[in-house]
Amino acid sequence: MPGCGALCLGLLLHVLLGCGSAQQPGSCPALCECLEAAKTVKCVNRNLTAVPPDLPSYVRNLFITGNRLARLPAGAFPAQRLPDLRALNLSGNHLRAVEAGALAALPALRQLDLSGNPLVSLSPQVFGEGGSPLEELALRGALRDHSVLLSLAAMLQSGALRNLSRLELADNGLLLLPAGMFTALPALRQLDLSNNSLVGLRNVSFQGLGQLQSLNLSNNSLGVLRNGTLAQFRGLPALRHIGLGRNTWVCDCAIEDLVAWLKESDQVEGKEALTCAYPDKMLGKALLKINGSDLNCSMPVDLPSQLQTSYVFLGIVLALIGAIFLLVLYLNRKGIKKWMHNIRDACRDHMEGYHYRYEINADPRLTNLSSNSDV
Ligand SMILES: *[C@@H]1O[C@H](CO)[C@@H](O)[C@H](O)[C@H]1NC(C)=O
Numbered sequence: 001m002p003g004c005g006a007l008c009l010g011l012l013l014h015v016l017l018g019c020g021s022a023q024q025p026g027s028c029p030a031l032c033e034c035l036e037a038a039k040t041v042k043c044v045n046r047n048l049t050a051v052p053p054d055l056p057s058y059v060r061n062l063f064i065t066g067n068r069l070a071r072l073p074a075g076a077f078p079a080q081r082l083p084d085l086r087a088l089n090l091s092g093n094h095l096r097a098v099e100a101g102a103l104a105a106l107p108a109l110r111q112l113d114l115s116g117n118p119l120v121s122l123s124p125q126v127f128g129e130g131g132s133p134l135e136e137l138a139l140r141g142a143l144r145d146h147s148v149l150l151s152l153a154a155m156l157q158s159g160a161l162r163n164l165s166r167l168e169l170a171d172n173g174l175l176l177l178p179a180g181m182f183t184a185l186p187a188l189r190q191l192d193l194s195n196n197s198l199v200g201l202r203n204v205s206f207q208g209l210g211q212l213q214s215l216n217l218s219n220n221s222l223g224v225l226r227n228g229t230l231a232q233f234r235g236l237p238a239l240r241h242i243g244l245g246r247n248t249w250v251c252d253c254a255i256e257d258l259v260a261w262l263k264e265s266d267q268v269e270g271k272e273a274l275t276c277a278y279p280d281k282m283l284g285k286a287l288l289k290i291n292g293s294d295l296n297c298s299m300p301v302d303l304p305s306q307l308q309t310s311y312v313f314l315g316i317v318l319a320l321i322g323a324i325f326l327l328v329l330y331l332n333r334k335g336i337k338k339w340m341h342n343i344r345d346a347c348r349d350h351m352e353g354y355h356y357r358y359e360i361n362a363d364p365r366l367t368n369l370s371s372n373s374d375v
């Protein structure tokens with residue numbers, strides 16, 4: 001047995017390395033599971049730190065999930081060896097950076113899932129210079145900072161994903177969206193923005209989303225939707241499922257347009273369940289049950305006029321204080337006169353004493369005496 005040690009080790013290494021890097025049909029990367037009939041390869045929860053270089057060329061569905069990839073460099077998936085790769089799931093891989101060209105020119109790629117990765121860097125050129133045929137992109141819980149959102153917006157706006165029909169951006173804690181983010185997605189049908197922290201959509205353009213059917217904005221921090229946004233929703237012919245539940249609607253004057261639109265529109269799912277979150281006296285009131293008299297909109301008090309009234313008030317107070325001061329002076333005029341006399345007399349006495357001292361100092365005979373007495 002001891003003589004066999006080196007031989008056995010050599011054999012083992014040969015098996016591991018030799019078979020691992022072979023390109024023959026029927027081979028499968030170490031730590032992966034290959035289902036040739038289903039054209040599927042799964043490398044799931046294996047702590048992989050890089051994409052296996054020896055993926056079989058028949059693969060259409062590739063799952064590399066729950067590993068430790070950290071970054072996806074250019075050419076991570078060589079297109080010439082993966083001509084049929086259609087669905088790529090890279091969720092939960094601790095990916096922080098997806099670099100330019102990482103997914104370039106995969107000719108058959110239709111579905112990409114990058115969810116559950118703490119991305120801090122995402123190149124707008126991930127798909128290379130030309131367009132990608134991608135149809136579904138999932139980025140749930142993946143956009144860790146604002147710069148990643150801006151890169152994504154740049155990628156979408158560049159027109160690289162003109163065939164995209166489904167975009168999932170839920171669970172990202174997004175506050176505001178870049179204004180023109182969705183302007184180059186003519187094929188988009190489903191947009192999921194649920195479970196973020198969106199506070200408004202004021203400048204976000206939905207124009208050009210002629211195919212959009214479903215827009216999920218539920219579980220955000222929306223307080224109101226303005227006329228501009230409502231007009232865009234009205235103008236989208238295919239949009240039939242808008243989710244607005246679990247938001248923080250502020251039921252003051254500004255919500256009138258939203259309420260009017262809700263009452264007439266059949267685009268919103270579960271609109272009966274939408275309720276006010278502010279102000280306190282409206283808490284829990286159904287938006288559909290609000291009418292004009294609840295909102296007290298007749299007397300808008302804007303900030304500049306409030307400031308103006310406070311300045312006028314300050315002026316009046318100052319004038320009053322001045323008048324009272326003058327009145328006090330006037331009432332005490334006799335006392336003041338007497339007091340002035342007293343001061344004048346005191347001054348005069350003092351000045352005379354000074355004058356006397358000066359004369360003594362000026363007398364040469366008395367100078368010595370004076371300076372001696374000073375010491
Ligand atoms: C992956 O790494 C973790 C911790 O480093 C370990 O607990 C786990 O067993 C590893 N999984 C595999 C399949 O090696």
Ligand SMILES: *[C@@H]1O[C@H](CO)[C@@H](O)[C@H](O)[C@H]1NC(C)=O
Pocket residue numbers: 065089090091111112113138
């Ligand atoms: C990707 O894999 C994750 C984890 O297995 C799964 O939850 C998710 O649904 C998959 N994504 C797609 C688009 O199938």
Ligand SMILES: *[C@@H]1O[C@H](CO)[C@@H](O)[C@H](O)[C@H]1NC(C)=O
Pocket residue numbers: 131132133134162163
């Ligand atoms: C988008 O889809 C159309 C029709 O399916 C196809 O002709 C076109 O090549 C696709 N665009 C890209 C960039 O693959």
Ligand SMILES: *[C@@H]1O[C@H](CO)[C@@H](O)[C@H](O)[C@H]1NC(C)=O
Pocket residue numbers: 141171172173195196
């Ligand atoms: C909502 O998003 C937060 C992150 O912003 C996440 O932690 C939470 O699990 C998500 N909730 C659901 C139900 O997906």
Ligand SMILES: *[C@@H]1O[C@H](CO)[C@@H](O)[C@H](O)[C@H]1NC(C)=O
Pocket residue numbers: 194195214215216217218219241242243269
């Ligand atoms: C919107 O997302 C929520 C989860 O946040 C989900 O429960 C709901 O079904 C979705 N609505 C639509 C219309 O997709």
Ligand SMILES: *[C@@H]1O[C@H](CO)[C@@H](O)[C@H](O)[C@H]1NC(C)=O
Pocket residue numbers: 194195219
């Ligand atoms: C809504 O958001 C809160 C806070 O982000 C989260 O805890 C909750 O799970 C979310 N619910 C849904 C249905 O997404």
Ligand SMILES: *[C@@H]1O[C@H](CO)[C@@H](O)[C@H](O)[C@H]1NC(C)=O
Pocket residue numbers: 202203
């Ligand atoms: C909206 O756009 C206007 C100008 O187009 C700009 O002044 C304003 O700051 C923007 N608001 C937000 C919340 O981005």
Ligand SMILES: *[C@@H]1O[C@H](CO)[C@@H](O)[C@H](O)[C@H]1NC(C)=O
Pocket residue numbers: 227257
């Ligand atoms: C919003 O539009 C409606 C008509 O579509 C109009 O009556 C209303 O005055 C507008 N509101 C604002 C704040 O411009």
Ligand SMILES: *[C@@H]1O[C@H](CO)[C@@H](O)[C@H](O)[C@H]1NC(C)=O
Pocket residue numbers: 289291293
């Ligand atoms: C407003 O709603 C209240 C009930 O919430 C109702 O009694 C009242 O008549 C309504 N006023 C108008 C003008 O519709």
Ligand SMILES: *[C@@H]1O[C@H](CO)[C@@H](O)[C@H](O)[C@H]1NC(C)=O
Pocket residue numbers: 281282294295296
């Ligand atoms: C509107 O004004 C009336 C009295 O004018 C008051 O009783 C009511 O609470 C006010 N409603 C709101 C929502 O401020």
